[in-house]
Amino acid sequence: MSDSMEDKTGSFDATQLNLQRCPDCGGKGELYIDSENINEKFEVEKQTVITPCTRCNGTGFVPPG
Ligand SMILES: [Zn+2]
8 A cells, every 4th residue: 555645636727827817908808999080071980999909919818927
């Protein structure tokens, strides 16, 4: 009865836990930028531009540090 009892079941994915939600996009991976355009009738047109978040590369999460 000298078998090693090393338990290797603790190999959960720790990388997921180390990720933090990106503060810039709130974890969505996209940024919503409100912009205003003046059209040819000199009216203000509001539009929302969706751009991928550069801080987290669109993943929504950033590594710590
Ligand atoms: Zn982001």
